[in-house]
Amino acid sequence: MTTEAAMPESVLLRWVRAEGMAEIEQYRRAGGYDAARRAATELTPDQVIEMVAASGLRGKGGAGFPAAQKWKFIPKAAPVKYVVVNGDEGEPGTFKDRTLIEGCPHLLVEGILIAAVTIGARKVYIYLRREFYRGRRLLEAAIAQAREAGYVGERIFGSDHAVEIVVHSGAGAYIAGEETALLESLEGRRAMPRQRPPFPAQAGLYQQPTLVQNVETLCHLPVIVGLGPDRYKELGPPALFSVSGAVARPGVYEAPLGVTLRSLIFEHAGGMRPGRRFKAAFPGGSSSVFLTEADLDVKMDPDSLRQAGTMLGSAAVIVMDDSADMVEVMARAVEFYRDESCGKCTPCREGTVWIAQIFERILHGRGRTEDLALLDSIAAGMTGTCFCPLGESVPPGLVASLRLFRDEYERRIAVGAVHVC
Amino acid sequence: MSAEARRALVTLVIDGREVTVPQGATVYQAARSTGIDIPIFCYHDRMPPLGACRMCLVEVQKMPKLQTACTLEASEGMVVSTTSPAVRAAQESILELLLINHPLDCPICDKGGECPLQDQTFRYGPGRSRFVEAKRDYAKPISLGPLLALDRERCILCWRCVRFGEIIAGDDALKGFVRGFTSEIGTPLGLPVESKFIGNTIAICPVGALTSRIYRFRARPWDNEPVASTCAHCGVGCSVWLDVRGGEILRARAREEPEVNDVWLCDLGFFGHGYVAAGDRLTTPLVRREGRLYEASWDEALGLVAERLRSARERGPGRVAFLGGRRLSNEDASAAGRFFRDVVGTPHLDHRVDAPPDGASLGVSWGLRSSLDELGRGDVFVLVGCDITEEYPVLWLRIKAAIDRGASLVIVHAGRLEIRRHARCELLDRHDRLAPLVSALAAAVSGAVGAGSGAAARDDLVGEGATGDDLAAAARVIASGERVHVLLGRLALDGPAGRDLLRSADGLTRRVNGTLHIARGRGNDFGAQRFGLLPGEGGMDAPGILRGAAAGALDLLYVAGSDPATAVTDGAAWESARGGVGFLVVHEAFLSATAQAADVVLPVLVLPEKDGTITNLEGRTLTLRAAVKGPGQARADREIFDLLTARMGVAHGHGTVARIEPVAEPTAARGGASPPLILVIADRLFTQGSMTGRCRGLTDLAGTAHCLVHPADAARTGVTDLGLVELATEHASVIVQARVSDATLPGQVLVHRGYDGVPVHALVRWSPAPVGVEIWPIAPPGAPPGGGTP
């Protein structure tokens, strides 16, 4: 059995697991900031973009958009550009960004510097979710050290580039992770998503071209520039998976993109707990469609998962064993979206309440057989009609659960009916 | 958009129909242009699309998902369906979702009959609801101030009202609170909404969630007869519909007029009609006998007036004077002018009753020097002593829209304006130092225009609020403008050294080839000006008439369309004028302070009762339509002049008018240091005047008279916020409530005119020097406020 320790090729977690990586000396001794220095002093922006393109790096925040392509959308000639780091990490089951920041904040700072000098941004805002108190302290200390070393501020690495980094706290709103809502929030408003187009790359923060990038995505950059895109690709390319729920060893695991769900659960995360059987898993957070035992060999990469009718999202693998009540699981997921809906659009705001109310009835023994068809139909009414992906997150999982675990719903309703009599 | 882009067209197909629209148009607009109706709730064509309600979904070939027509830009070759089964299903779903928490109380809802939600449900809605849970249940409507009520359960969260405040009015009056399904529209803590434009939110709310507390439950829309007319309150002249039922104006609505008010009104326009139906309108002529006013017949009253006019005429030319005009229609004004000039034979006419003798107001003609439309296309606006939202609210909407397109606003004022957030630069100084401030600004602009770089600004020329840097920055902004509009307001024109200020402002404007507007005058002052209610040759202006009357040079004073007893800005001038003139004739709708002092009061119709025209501040002629009949025997002013003409016979031509020596010399400017606290009297939109004081809702907004005291002065004088204070000048004192606020500047106390119960003009005399005022607290906050005079 392969274990974490037996994977010497780990390229991201290597930084995180090593001792003392919050200190710039330690980080530098291990080769840290060499990639950023090269990007700032030796490489042209086009060269960096080519490396990122060749690496095949895709966004790790959930949407999986090719990073280099996004960078190319940023108008070169624009006088003011921003990099905004998405560290809101609110997707249930996702904790890789926090792990990276707490383990090796310099890796993120270095990634930020590479992105900033490449697109020509002088100002970077890190939007960190408020609850990451420890992460924020470490990150701010790391930025201060980097500033001291001349890597942040004016003329970084002695080049002509200037990069300022400001850490900004969220205030408790999942929707603020959605990139346009994040920009609204960063501008001091209610985190309500914006109409796209224009995309942030064209008109983002303060209506200026803005690169919004997830924490992990940026952490890949020093590795890509450091190892070169070919070597990086040979390694998988590497990806981080947050595995949680009913597994023996929940945690963040690095594995090549395309690793099987089975390997993630049974090799990396130590399998199920003693005496328990695998029942189902969300492969990409609670907005993805469940995979069941039959799907254990599906490959965990964006394309394979899309073919399997689900998605990789932020690679949050939430595992359920045979003790899990799938009606309760679904009800909890729906409640989350109901409470975190920003309230801007009708289907998300009203649909989630209605569905949650039906679930509440079912869970309290007042379900009706026709509720299942009703749930399906409300889900259909929400599909493709919501303003942003938050509302659209509800129907796929709900519809799949009604199909895959119909017996559990029916049992609930039948039992409830007895109680009611 | 460049002219080229404007010409670019795209052609698409909607429901099988080919449509060609300008590039940039949305699919919704394209559909509308060919008569295809797509249901909408959140979209409003005066604001950018939001895409929130999701009602306008359409199917577009080659697009995987349904698209919102309101946000989707039409592109060449697009094939759109607004009726496909997928679209129908989506519309049904959205409506079902909107209705799950809607009370469906249409029969008792004000919006019934003009409610898009009702209409859409009728057309696109599901037959029955599958929603079995309990609906959201809120306590019945909450009131958000005297004008506005909110039924939260009817609200469909379309965000129109919120965005109106953010985008159109810029006052952020209503906001969304909490989030998700608990989202609510409202104000913080349910406080009264602070806005001068809230009526518009009632108008654009697509359901009956926001309603007028004045109009609530008073009528169903189909019972009302709408009359197209014009609002004559502030001088902008917004087009309105007056909805009439049973001989009463129940509500006013905006009537679209792109070149004036577009589709908006201010709340004075929406709610300022209650006075028309007030119970204390004058219905018969009144004649003074033995010191008291008695009801009389028209015949008796007119006979008496004609006789007095005739005898005055016989004593020689120029023994009669006419004051007023603001509340007259163009036709009334013109009849008055003809009557006094040709029939009575006097050159002493003036509508500028509220102008002081030594300010700049009497030396310029009032109004804009360009059309509103052209003004709206300006790129720099300089407001000098012009509190735009208090004086010409709808004009502000045009400036706000220009700012959103990139124009800059520079404020030069003696206090903070509520719109200051939208300004690029703000130069503040005490009222008596505005003139040197504007002169320094003019010099700095010259420098900036000349040198093209930083203007040399002298710090000693600018005081409290402004620094030399501020001045230089403002000068650079102004110098960079290509279409600069300078609006000079009453506070600047009539303030100390108003004439110097006018000269500097004029110089400044010329330097940048801009336009100088005289933002002075209300109601139909502009019609009065145009139709000759100004001194003729050898004639006296309004202050001259008052002084002449006091000196016994006049036999008869005739007032129409004005209330000089409250309007004249010298507390003694009116009293002595009245005392010195033998006979006073007043046209009035109410027993105003002026009417109370009259020998004959003739009851008149108010503007909403008359057909005719008025002139707005840009000189545009606007139509008035009689919406209702007047009370009792009230008559139109012009009809009265016609009747008098018939009784008078034509004049024998003008003789030479006797020269009248001014009697009451203006108080000499006290040289040296200005007093520690000076008094500034300013205009306000919502007041307690003879008309506004009789409009339900508006009187609550006006509240009681109050003065603004800067925190530093408050600390020194022991004045507390909301406490009662006595304000005393060497002439008189009044009791008002104090508001401690840094909206005013140290060294000055600002008090509003327009509260008939608190005659602040009694505090001042015409004087070129700033008026010193003392202030002391007389009661702590919470004591019942009241007004009083010495």
Place this chain on the structure above:
Amino acid sequence: MTERAREEIRRLAGLYEHRQSALLPALFVAQQEAGYLSPEVLESVAETLELPLTEVTSVASFYGLFYLEPVGRHVVHVCTNLSCMLNGCQRVLSRMQEVMGVRPGETTPDGRFSLRTAECLGACEEAPAVLVDEDRWAAVTPEEVEPLLDRYR
């Protein structure tokens, strides 16, 4: 609000192109000082940043971590999202309620604790996760609840 807090808010405003960007950080500065965002505190923030009170209040009410009502000296957040739910957070939450004698959303009568549920705290490997003020506690068991709370006086 103290002058120091105002100073800090003005400093924060300087970090951004538009001062409204400093609103969320400013509200935290005010909240930390005053305990919660009372109407007066909101007014002070609005004044300091020169923003409409309507806007400031509207924004504050959107986010879960702004307290518009008084809270206890320590705020306890128990994550109840999926991973924690699959690891028995319900039992931890019940125990919390027992020990504190309040339900989620409430504050103990002595003003020591406010109990709240939280959405995923991004600490699922440590499920059930609990956040007390700024400290994160991992894999909390019902038995550990009491000693854990005892650390906070």
